[in-house]
Amino acid sequence: MHISQMIAGITLDRQNSLPLYRQLYAEIRKAILAGRMLPGMQLPPSREFCQSLNISRQTVLNAYDQLLAEGYLRGSVGQGTFVNEELPALADRSKAMVSSASPKPVMDRISKRGQQHIDPRGSTRFHQGNARAFRVSMPDLDLFPFDIWARLEARHCRHPKGQLGYGDPAGHLVLRELLAVYLKAARGVNCAPEQILITSGSQQALYLLSTMLLDPGDKAVVEYPCYRGTTAALHAAQADICAVPVDDEGMDVIYAAAHYPDAKIAVVTPSHQMPLGMTMSLQRRMALLEWAKSNAVWIVEDDYDSEYRFGSSPLASLQSLDTQQSVIYVGTLSKVLFPGLRLGYLVLPEKLLEPMVQAKAVIDKHTSIMPQLTLADFIAEGHFGRHIKRTRKVYAERQASLVTCLEKELEDELVCGAQDGGLDLAVYFKQTYDEERIIEAGQKIGLELRGLGHYADVPGKLSRPAVSPGGLLLGFASLTCAEIERSVSKLATLFKAAR
Structure with a gap:
């Protein structure tokens, strides 16, 4: 040139x-x-x-x-x-490569294990844009005392006292001590602070457990339908996912034991089944623990929103009944505080603590320390308890408002499911409707709807035909009673048009 x-x-x-x-x-x-x-x-x-x-x-x-x-x-x-002469002749080399062989597709260059993470059958969704009716699993951020949180966080920024370097992979000790006290009082969880591992949300906790406790092909029992974050983590671990039906008493333990005697792990939501909302009966809980003891099964108790039980005190955890250290308790602070915080925790049997802490260190050293320091103060100064008490009352009123509005405007179309608590309400179709068409129609009028079929789309082995319990999961916690009334009217209009 x-x-x-x-x-x-x-x-x-x-x-x-x-x-x-x-x-x-x-x-x-x-x-x-x-x-x-x-x-x-x-x-x-x-x-x-x-x-x-x-x-x-x-x-x-x-x-x-x-x-x-x-x-x-x-x-x-x-x-x-x-x-520089030491640079290869890039143009000539690239021409030679193109002429001799076509480049491999990108997916062929991702490991089989990596492909499990992005397989749509194991995917999990995340919220996008501003909250709308009826976004699921979304607390009302307007109720959170961000002014108090900011003041506590600023205090640690002004006076770090050597706490902002690398920390313990298990988490900030003071926070673990406070959580141990809280979990014992509120949920009956039996644990020492040393058994608690702080994670970056409950999703990381589920991923850690799936990775550490399962080899590819190992059987993992899940409820049907169930939380997609659970199946996503198990799918990434290349587990053989085995779905077990639920009824009014929770997961059918007899069915699980008969069909999957060699299961390595069972993931359950006994306090508030996700997404249908029923509570596992005491008889089923005892049967589940006995099966775990006899077959060396790890039971993962995902206790994602038990703080919000309406009409009665929160139930004692499954872990509180465990005498064999078979139960691993998973908790999250996304529903109680705010999802963007990304703080969760595991309560581990003593024999699992060291390997799980080492695995956590490999993944990300430790969870971000500043939110842990702030949360510890938030709990110690009583703000945590007051916030739960306040939001429990508000969410109970909003659920009651939603049920009343649905019974008034959609009595012929929908029937409400379990109403014991939580941030969401499962509703079932009385007539045959196409969930996807209902969801698409909702989007056009500003409603964010989630079909129950989303939770029934379980990858892996199914213990029963993959028939979705037709209906919707309606989030109500982030909506005022007035917004709920307006949104249910929109929903009624939608169903009238869909008939």
Whole structure:
């Protein structure tokens, strides 16, 4: 390439906020990588370059210095500047590669284990955009005392006291001590602070357990239908997912024991089944613990929203009945505080603590320390308990409002499921409707609907035909009673049009 051609091919934009020397650097680098400037080619002297492009000589020198530092150019004073001969002839090499073989698709270059993480059968959703009726599992952020939280967090920023370096992979000890006291009082959980492992949300907890307790092909029992975050984690671990039906008493333990005697793990939501909302009976809980004892099954108790039980005190946990250290308790603070906090925890049997802490350290060293420090103060100063008490009352009123509105406007179309607590309410179709069409129609009028079929789409082995309990899961916690009334009216209009 002639020098004049080399310079003519370079374009600089003086209106761009990027400095001219960075633009020149990028243009020369691009020409080298594209093979338009070959190894050994001499570049124009800086004076000639600056005159041709009408830029300062210092701009050219700065661009050359950056390219020299990164190894694209070589040169010395008085000898000139050249494209580094040690660079391969990229253009020629790429042509040879294209002619000899087609590049592999990207998916073929991702490991089989990695492909499990992105397989749509194991996917989990996340909220997008502003909250709308009836977004599921969403607390009302307007009820959270962010002013208090900000004050507590600022205090640690002003006086870090050496706490903001790398920390214990298990989590901030003071927070674990406070959680142990809280869990014992509120949920009957039997544990020492040392048995608690702080995680980046309950999703990381489920992923850790799936990875550490299962080999590819091991059987993992789940409820049918169930939380998609659970099946996503198990699918990523290449587990053989075995769905077991639920009824008014929770998961059918006899069915699970008869069909999957060699299961390694069972994930359950005994206090408030996700998504249908029933509570596992005491008889089923005892049968589940006996099966775990006899067959060496790990029971994972996902206690995702037990703080919100309406009309009675929160139930004692399944873990509180366990005498064999078979139950692993999973908790989250996303529903009680706010989802963006990303704080969860595991209460582990003593024999699992060391390996799980080591695995946590491999994944991310430890969960972010500042939220842990702030939460510890939030609990210690009584704000946590007051916030739960306040929101429990508000959410109970909102659930009652939703039920009343549904019975008034959609009595012929929907029947309400269990109403013991939580942030969401399962409703079932009285007539045959296409869930997807209902959801799409809802989007057009500003409603965010989630079909129960979403939770029945379980990858892996099914213990029964994959028939969805047709209906919707309606989130109500983030809506005022007035918003609930307006949104149910919209929903009624939608169903009338769908008949």
